[in-house]
Every structure is written in structure tokens, then in C-alpha cells.
Amino acid sequence: MGETVELDRLTMRFGDFTAVRNVDLTIQAGEFFSFLGPSGCGKTTILRCISGFIEPSEGRVLIGGRDMKGIGPNLRPTALIFQNLALFPLMSVADNIAFGLEVRGVGRAERRKRAEELLDLIALPDSADKRIAELSGGQKQRVAIARALAVEPKVMLLDEPLSALDLKLRQHMRAELRAIQRRTGVTFIYITHDQGEAFTMSDRVAVMSRGSIEQVGKPADIYDRPQSEFAATFVGENNRFEGALAALDGADGVVETNVGALRGRVVGDGLKPGDRAVLYVRPERLALANGGADAANRISARVTHADFEGAFANVFLRDAQGRALILQLANDGNLPALDTGAELRLGFASAQAIIVPPGERARE
Amino acid sequence: MSELLRRYGLPLTTAMTLATLVWVVMMVVLPYFVMVEYSFHRNLTVTEIGGPRDVYTLENYASLFRGTDLTAWEFSDDFRVFLRTIWGSALVTFVCLVVCYPVAYYLALGTSKERAAFMLVLLVIPFWINEILRTFAWFILLAYNGPLNAVLQGMGIIDAPVRWLSGSGGVIIGMTYAFLLFMMFPLYNAIETLDRNQVEAARDLGASTWRVHWRVVVPHAKPGVAVGCIMVFVLAASSYIVPYLLGSPGTRWFTQTIYEWFFEASDWPRGAAYAFILLGLCVAFIMVMMRVFKVGLTDIAK
Amino acid sequence: MKTTRGSDLVMRIYLVLFFLYLFVPLVIMSAATFNASRFPTVLPWQGATLKWFEALWADEQMWKALWSSVGVGIAVILVSVPIGVAAALLLDGVHKKARSLLYAVMVSPLLTPGVIIGISTLIFWERLGVPGGLHLAVVGQSSFIIAYVMLMVLARLQRFDRSLEEAALDLGATHVQAFRRVLLPHLTPAILSSAVLAFFQSFENYNTTLFTRGTDVTLTIFLASKVRTGLTPAVNALGLILISLTVAGAIVYEIMRRREAQRALAARKAAEREEIGQLAFGAG
Numbered sequence: 001m002g003e004t005v006e007l008d009r010l011t012m013r014f015g016d017f018t019a020v021r022n023v024d025l026t027i028q029a030g031e032f033f034s035f036l037g038p039s040g041c042g043k044t045t046i047l048r049c050i051s052g053f054i055e056p057s058e059g060r061v062l063i064g065g066r067d068m069k070g071i072g073p074n075l076r077p078t079a080l081i082f083q084n085l086a087l088f089p090l091m092s093v094a095d096n097i098a099f100g101l102e103v104r105g106v107g108r109a110e111r112r113k114r115a116e117e118l119l120d121l122i123a124l125p126d127s128a129d130k131r132i133a134e135l136s137g138g139q140k141q142r143v144a145i146a147r148a149l150a151v152e153p154k155v156m157l158l159d160e161p162l163s164a165l166d167l168k169l170r171q172h173m174r175a176e177l178r179a180i181q182r183r184t185g186v187t188f189i190y191i192t193h194d195q196g197e198a199f200t201m202s203d204r205v206a207v208m209s210r211g212s213i214e215q216v217g218k219p220a221d222i223y224d225r226p227q228s229e230f231a232a233t234f235v236g237e238n239n240r241f242e243g244a245l246a247a248l249d250g251a252d253g254v255v256e257t258n259v260g261a262l263r264g265r266v267v268g269d270g271l272k273p274g275d276r277a278v279l280y281v282r283p284e285r286l287a288l289a290n291g292g293a294d295a296a297n298r299i300s301a302r303v304t305h306a307d308f309e310g311a312f313a314n315v316f317l318r319d320a321q322g323r324a325l326i327l328q329l330a331n332d333g334n335l336p337a338l339d340t341g342a343e344l345r346l347g348f349a350s351a352q353a354i355i356v357p358p359g360e361r362a363r364e
Numbered sequence: 365m366s367e368l369l370r371r372y373g374l375p376l377t378t379a380m381t382l383a384t385l386v387w388v389v390m391m392v393v394l395p396y397f398v399m400v401e402y403s404f405h406r407n408l409t410v411t412e413i414g415g416p417r418d419v420y421t422l423e424n425y426a427s428l429f430r431g432t433d434l435t436a437w438e439f440s441d442d443f444r445v446f447l448r449t450i451w452g453s454a455l456v457t458f459v460c461l462v463v464c465y466p467v468a469y470y471l472a473l474g475t476s477k478e479r480a481a482f483m484l485v486l487l488v489i490p491f492w493i494n495e496i497l498r499t500f501a502w503f504i505l506l507a508y509n510g511p512l513n514a515v516l517q518g519m520g521i522i523d524a525p526v527r528w529l530s531g532s533g534g535v536i537i538g539m540t541y542a543f544l545l546f547m548m549f550p551l552y553n554a555i556e557t558l559d560r561n562q563v564e565a566a567r568d569l570g571a572s573t574w575r576v577h578w579r580v581v582v583p584h585a586k587p588g589v590a591v592g593c594i595m596v597f598v599l600a601a602s603s604y605i606v607p608y609l610l611g612s613p614g615t616r617w618f619t620q621t622i623y624e625w626f627f628e629a630s631d632w633p634r635g636a637a638y639a640f641i642l643l644g645l646c647v648a649f650i651m652v653m654m655r656v657f658k659v660g661l662t663d664i665a666k
Numbered sequence: 667m668k669t670t671r672g673s674d675l676v677m678r679i680y681l682v683l684f685f686l687y688l689f690v691p692l693v694i695m696s697a698a699t700f701n702a703s704r705f706p707t708v709l710p711w712q713g714a715t716l717k718w719f720e721a722l723w724a725d726e727q728m729w730k731a732l733w734s735s736v737g738v739g740i741a742v743i744l745v746s747v748p749i750g751v752a753a754a755l756l757l758d759g760v761h762k763k764a765r766s767l768l769y770a771v772m773v774s775p776l777l778t779p780g781v782i783i784g785i786s787t788l789i790f791w792e793r794l795g796v797p798g799g800l801h802l803a804v805v806g807q808s809s810f811i812i813a814y815v816m817l818m819v820l821a822r823l824q825r826f827d828r829s830l831e832e833a834a835l836d837l838g839a840t841h842v843q844a845f846r847r848v849l850l851p852h853l854t855p856a857i858l859s860s861a862v863l864a865f866f867q868s869f870e871n872y873n874t875t876l877f878t879r880g881t882d883v884t885l886t887i888f889l890a891s892k893v894r895t896g897l898t899p900a901v902n903a904l905g906l907i908l909i910s911l912t913v914a915g916a917i918v919y920e921i922m923r924r925r926e927a928q929r930a931l932a933a934r935k936a937a938e939r940e941e942i943g944q945l946a947f948g949a950g
Contacts, residue, residue, distance in 0.1 A: 099834065496893070599779075
């Protein structure tokens with residue numbers, strides 16, 4: 001079974017550069033937790049603090065409630081799966097898997113037995129005596145997982161282990177990782193810059209930017225209620241309208257933009273009327289306005305081009321101010337004409353839009 | 365240091381630090397210092413140690429020049445040997461460079477990779493053969509009754525046998541042969557990294573063969589030239605065996621002078637001073653080459 | 667076109683002359699071994715003989731010198747390889763600024779004339795009360811041979827994937843276990859070849875040995891003194907044997923190198939095939 005991992009005001013500096021800033025977080029035992037963020041956001045640094053390769057500049061790492069200060073990576077109940085897998089090229093597959101047992105003084109026969117059990121678990125029987133170089137990418141992946149599982153860790157740390165695989169294999173491995181995590185009950189901490197990976201596997205996701213956590217939540221929360229401009233733009237496509245917050249009405253707010261007043265739910269803290277504010281609405285939450293949606297949220301725009309995907313169509317438009325918009329239309333059998341230059345009236349329900357204070361946006 | 369501790373732990377880090385210290389301190393740095401310190405002593409008998417003559421002095425260095433009068437173009441014996449060593453080593457270096465350049469160019473750019481690989485093996489073989497044996501081969505070749513004289517006489521180039529081994533000629537020939545390949549490999553390595561297309565392009569633009577070499581190949585090969593020259597010069601200046609076997613009493617080398625002060629005159633401080641002068645000569649040459657050709661220590665250590 | 671052909675011809679002639687220059691002296695020296703003449707020469711040819719090999723075989727001084735050289739060579743390996751490995755690891759792990767200074771000190775013996783290494787070693791140890799001899803030859807030779815070992819190991823070390831070391835630690839290995847099971851096997855090829863190089867360098871060293879040997883005689887010292895005094899074709903016989911060993915070694919090395927290159931190529935191709943098969947399997 002897994003253990004909890006607590007990060008207590010964790011800060012990591014390298015010289016003048018602060019890689020991780022004041023991160024406070026508790027990851028539950030047996031949870032599949034992902035850190036999602038662009039490269040350089042500090043997620044790998046957090047992982048290395050948890051595994052013990054680096055000591056935090058400030059704050060603490062607690063595993064199962066125990067402070068890990070001064071405890072080296074070889075004494076922590078964690079196992080790390082490296083981005084490049086770091087399989088030992090000069091050892092056989094079985095020796096790789098049983099390495100953790102070997103250094104603990106487990107006998108040869110027992111090691112062999114464990115290695116073969118784990119090879120069965122990862123569906124690679126009869127590979128025990130192969131060399132690492134003889135394995136394909138996906139097979140290496142599984143051997144790395146088996147090697148980590150062999151030491152029966154309480155916490156498994158995964159550093160973008162799927163990034164080297166091609167798309168098909170990657171999707172397959174997602175399901176396999178999730179299944180292994182369920183079966184073993186080990187706490188999985190996963191690092192990725194790919195929201196698809198984070199959302200499909202994780203119980204909870206932390207979105208990171210520049211060394212800080214922007215938002216922690218279930219995948220659907222992150223997607224539907226991003227708490228900052230960064231989270232709104234890093235995860236999924238979004239349409240952005242900036243303006244001044246005209247009025248607050250309970251949870252709702254109205255942003256006065258250059259295409260008129262738009263109403264949405266205020267999710268960012270501390271917004272007051274008169275502040276600059278940004279309203280976001282997802283492409284699939286925009287609709288053709290033939291009644292239904294709030295009368296206030298009306299925008300007209302011209303089609304620049306449209307991609308018909310079958311089940312849906314992505315429509316790229318420009319509004320009267322030249323702002324680029326994306327609309328995703330489900331194919332209900334009645335798609336309108338989407339010729340370039342066609343003018344469409346769009347609308348959205350105010351419950352489907354969010355309003356956040358202006359902040360840093362994710363780079364495209 | 366913290367990096368080392370993190371990677372290797374305390375016991376291993378301690379062991380590797382100690383081992384390295386034994387080498388760097390006991391085998392490299394301290395011996396140099398002690399040699400230099402020693403060179404400022406007088407060569408004293410046991411009873412004189414601690415006495416009034418046991419003080420630091422520059423006598424050992426000055427003795428190299430004693431009896432030298434530049435205005436009268438007169439040199440002390442030791443100084444003449446020193447000058448001959450510089451001049452001879454420079455000559456050997458130059459000859460090696462000239463002889464090697466065409467071959468290195470041909471191997472690097474003028475032929476197919478397979479043929480070059482084969483020829484490089486041919487080059488490596490004599491390179492591995494001991495310096496003494498390579499010198500000894502010329503000892504036989506250059507003998508008064510030896511094959512070279514016989515061949516030259518047979519071809520009618522010379523009338524009477526030449527005493528090759530009585531002048532500096534034998535030493536220069538022997539050194540060129542012994543150290544040639546220390547020029548070849550750095551040159552080859554440097555030229556080899558040149559893009560063949562550059563040479564083709566220069567040709568295409570109508571540059572003559574000379575111009576292509578002077579403006580394209582040679583500038584590119586500069587680091588190799590520097591490394592090769594440094595290797596050959598240092599080896600030649602500090603060679604003992606070649607002048608020992610191929611020289612005559614009139615063509616002594618500075619290393620032989622040092623050896624004599626050590627083991628025949630038993631004047632170790634003077635020997636140490638001369639050794640330090642030789643080291644200074646080599647370091648000066650290396651510095652000049654590094655400055656002129658703008659190469660770093662890492663290039664040389666390859 | 668014509669000029670190209672012309673310069674090509676000049677180049678070919680030059681190359682032939684160059685290789686003749688390289689090999690004729692060695693051939694003549696070898697040939698002199700078989701001449702019955704009392705002096706090592708090919709002219710005049712007094713009939714073929716193998717008696718100089720017998721003379722060499724019967725020369726006890728030669729055997730003594732040979733075993734001295736072998737002993738020194740082995741001792742140099744034992745001193746140089748562990749220290750060279752340690753120095754490479756240390757250099758690889760220290761901070762950038764310290765590294766360049768340390769590097770300069772470490773490679774300086776390679777640029778220092780061998781006679782000066784011999785002299786400084788002799789004076790230093792003499793002052794500590796240790797006289798010259800084979801043991802001092804070992805110390806003197808090692809002081810620069812360690813630098814060769816260090817450079818070879820360092821080159822290999824720079825191709826080491828550091829995450830392997832971290833993976834071993836992460837799986838619970840102690841630092842010593844990680845070193846022994848992961849880093850050391852990676853360095854083994856470099857360590858073995860540097861040991862061979864160390865022996866070779868020691869075996870043929872003359873300049874450093876000349877000053878540190880005391881009254882002991884190694885094979886190179888024996889060879890040089892024989893050429894100078896008491897020269898007989900037995901010296902050529904010794905030279906011929908050493909040359910033959912060198913040539914054999916060079917050929918074996920070349921064959922091994924080519925075979926290794928072919929094996930690496932084959933392994934890479936096999937891995938690629940496997941990968942393609944896997945993908946096809948995964949997709950189907």
C-alpha cells in the first residue's frame with residue numbers, strides 16, 4: 001500500500017534561480033497524482049526533492065508523516081522511473097528487475113523468482129535473459145516499471161516516462177500504468193507536460209507555472225474551472241476576452257469588452273468592480289445563437305476557415321475587433337454552411353464562462 | 365565536493381581524494397618544487413651542510429653562461445650545447461611539419477576512407493616501435509660501411525663514403541624519423557575535420573592548389589600544427605637516446621650535459637638547475653605556440 | 667583535368683617514398699639479424715644464420731633486464747590504474763573553476779620532458795632518503811602514465827549516463843554498491859585498455875627510467891647500452907622480436923576494432939528490426 005506525501009512550504013533555489021517556490025501540498029496514500037506544467041516549471045525539481053536526490057533549500061518533505069530530511073535516496077520508500085528509464089545496459093532484464101533485491105542481500109534463487117513473477121505481471125514472460133538493447137521502447141518501459149515495483153515502494157515517482165514512445169504505444173501504456181497503480185495501491189506521482197496523460201490517469205492534478213502551483217484539483221475541475229489565466233490557457237483551447245469588470249452579481253460577473261458586455265462566473269479571488277478582468281469560454285461551450293443562451297452573451301464573427309472532423313467541426317473565426325476565436329460544433333446532422341467569410345452569431349451560457357484576473361498566459 | 369559526496373558517498377570520496385592527492389602532491393607538484401629549490405643550492409660536501417656556504421645562490425644558473433662573450437661570439441661549452449639543442453629541435457620540428465603535411469592532407473581529404481584507414485594502420489606500426497629501436501635502425505643505415513653509403517655510391521651520387529654520424533646531421537635525421545608521427549597524427553586529426561566541400565568550393569572559385577592550401581586547409585589545421593609542433597619540439601629538446609646513439613662528442617645535446625652533471629660530475633644542484641632551464645625552454649615554446657595558434661590545453665591533451 | 671592528374675602522380679610518388687622512408691630502416695635492421703657478420707650490418711652479407719637469436723637467448727643480462735621491465739610494468743599498472751580512475755572521477759565531480767586548474771596540473775606531466783620527470787622524482791625521493799632503483803622508476807613513470815589513464819577513463823566517464831547511478835541509489839543501493847555494479851562495469855573497457863597502454867608505456871620508457879633506475883637495468887636501458895658498447899647482431903635479434911610483437915599487436919588490435927565495429931552495427935540493426943516488429947505488433 002502507498003503512503004501520503006506532504007510538501008511543507010517547499011522551496012528550492014539553485015544560486016539566484018528559484019526553481020520551486022513555497023509549495024504546500026498533501027498527496028493522499030494510494031492516489032494517482034500528476035504535476036502538469038511546461039518544461040522548466042519546477043515539476044522535475046519537486047520530484048527530485050521527494051526522491052532525495054536534492055535537499056530542499058527551505059521547507060520539508062514528509063512521506064508517511066516522516067520528515068525525510070537527511071535521508072538519502074537509497075533509504076527512502078520511493079522508486080523513481082526516469083525519463084530515459086535508466087535501465088542498466090550491461091545487465092540482463094532479470095538482473096535489472098532484481099537489482100533492488102540484490103543490493104538488499106536477497107539470494108540468487110529468490111531474486112530470479114521475483115523477477116519472473118514481475119515479468120509475468122508486465123506481460124513479458126521469457127525475456128529474463130535478454131539484454132536491454134534487445135528490447136523495444138515499450139518493453140523497456142515495462143521493465144523499468146517492474147524494476148521499480150520489485151523494491152515494493154510506497155511511493156512511485158514517474159518523470160515523463162512515456163515521452164519517448166509513439167502515440168499508440170503511449171495511449172496503451174497510460175491504461176497499463178493506471179491498472180498497475182490500482183492493483184498495487186502504491187501512491188503514484190506523475191510528471192508530465194501533456195494534459196491528456198495527466199487527465200486520463202490521475203485522481204488529482206496540480207498545474208504548475210514558474211515554480212508555483214497554480215491550481216490543484218480533479219481533472220474536470222481544472223478543465224471547467226481554471227483558477228488563473230495560466231491554467232485556463234495551458235489546459236485545452238480557450239477563447240479570451242479582456243476588459244473591465246463592470247459588475248459583480250453573486251458568483252457572476254460582467255466584463256465590459258470591446259465586443260460588448262459578457263457575463264460569466266467569477267472564479268479568481270479578489271476581483272472588484274472596475275478591475276481588469278478576463279473572460280474565458282471553451283470552444284465547445286460556444287454555440288450558434290438561435291435563442292437559448294443568455295441574451296447578453298452575443299458575439300458575431302466571420303469564418304476564416306473550418307476543419308470538418310466527422311463527429312464535430314472546428315471553426316476558426318474573427319470577431320468585429322479582429323480577435324481570433326475557435327468554435328467547436330458537434331455534428332448533429334444539421335451543421336450550417338461554414339464557408340469562409342460566412343457571418344455567424346455566437347452565444348454562450350454565462351455558467352459556461354469563467355472570469356479571472358489578468359495574469360501570465362501559457363505560451364502556445 | 366558536495367557533488368562528489370552526493371554521487372559517491374563519504375568512503376569512496378575520501379579514497380579517491382586521497383589517491384589523487386598522492387599523485388598530484390607527492391608525484392607531480394612537490395617533486396617539481398623540490399627540484400627547483402635544490403637548483404638554488406651549492407653542491408656541498410657533508411661537512412659543509414649548515415655551514416656558511418649553505419645558502420641560496422644563483423650560481424648554478426649563471427654557470428650556464430660563464431665564459432660566454434657575445435661581443436666576441438664566444439660561448440661556454442654548456443651554453444653552446446644549449447643553443448644547439450634549441451636550434452636542432454626547431455629544425456627537426458620544421459622538417460617534420462614539411463614532410464608530414466602532404467601525407468596528412470592526402471590521408472584526411474585526398475583518398476577514400478578505407479584506403480586512409482589502411483594507411484593509418486601502416487603509420488601506427490612504426491609509431492608503436494620503441495624510440496631506441498627506431499634510432500638504432502638509422503645507426504645501422506648511416507654507418508660508414510652501411511647501406512646508405514653503399515646505395516649512394518652505387519648510384520654514383522657520392523664518390524667516397526660519408527661520415528654521417530660525426531656531425532649533427534645524423535642526430536637531425538634520426539630525430540626527424542623518431543618523432544615524425546607525433547606530427548602526423550595531430551595534423552591528420554585537424555585536417556580530417558575539414559569539410560571536403562570547402563576545398564571543392566575553393567577550387568570551384570578558381571583558387572590554385574597553393575591558394576587552397578594556404579587560405580583554406582592550413583588555417584583549419586592550425587590547432588593540429590600547434591599540437592604537432594609542441595609534441596615534436598618537446599620530444600626533440602628532451603631526447604637523450606637519439607644524440608646518445610647517433611651523435612658524436614662534438615654534437616652533444618643539452619640532456620647529455622644534464623646527465624653528465626648528475627652522474628659523472630655528481631653535481632646534482634647544477635644538474636637540477638639545467639633541468640629547470642630545459643623545462644623553462646619547453647614551457648616557453650608551448651606558451652608561444654598556444655598564443656600564436658590560439659589553442660588551449662584541452663586540445664593538446666587529446 | 668590534366669593538372670589534377672599531374673599533381674596526383676607527384677602525390678603518389680611522394681607517398682611511396684614516404685612509406686619507404688618509414689619502413690626500409692626497420693627492414694634493414696631486421697635483416698641484419700640474420701647476417702652471420704660479427705657486426706650488425708647487411709653489407710657485406712656473410713650468409714644467413716640464426717645464431718644471434720641463440721646468443722640473445724643465452725644472454726643472462728638480457729633476461730634479467732627483461733624481467734625487470736616486466737616487473738616495473740606490472741607495478742606501474744597497479745599504481746597507475748587505481749589512481750588514474752580516482753583522479754578521473756574526482757575531476758569529473760569537482761566544481762568548474764577548480765576543474766580547469768586541477769586539469770592543468772594533472773596533464774602537465776604529459777607535456778613535461780621525461781628526463782625532467784626522472785630528475786625531479788630522483789631528487790625528491792633522495793631527499794626523503796629513498797635512493798634510485800626500480801621502485802623509483804615505477805614512481806617516476808607512474809607520475810605521467812597516471813595522466814594517460816586519467817584521460818582515457820575521463821573520456822569514457824563523459825559518456826556515462828548519470829541517471830543510471832541515480833537509479834541504482836534510488837533502488838536502495840549504497841554508494842559503494844552503485845559504484846561497483848553500475849559505474850565500474852561501464853568503465854571497464856577504458857580501464858583494461860589503459861592498463862595495456864600503461865604497461866606498454868612503462869615497458870618502452872627510457873628517459874624517466876634513465877634517471878630513476880639507480881644501478882638497476884631495464885630492457886630499454888640494456889638495449890641502449892648494448893648499442894653503445896658491445897654491439898652485436900644479438901641486439902638486432904632483440905629489436906626484431908620487439909618489432910614482431912608490436913606488429914602482431916597492431917594487427918590483432920585492428921582486427922578486434924573492425925570486429926567490434928561490425929558487431930555494434932549488427933546489434934543496432936537488430937534492435938531497429940525488433941522495434942519495427944514491436945510497433946507492427948502494437949498497432950495490430
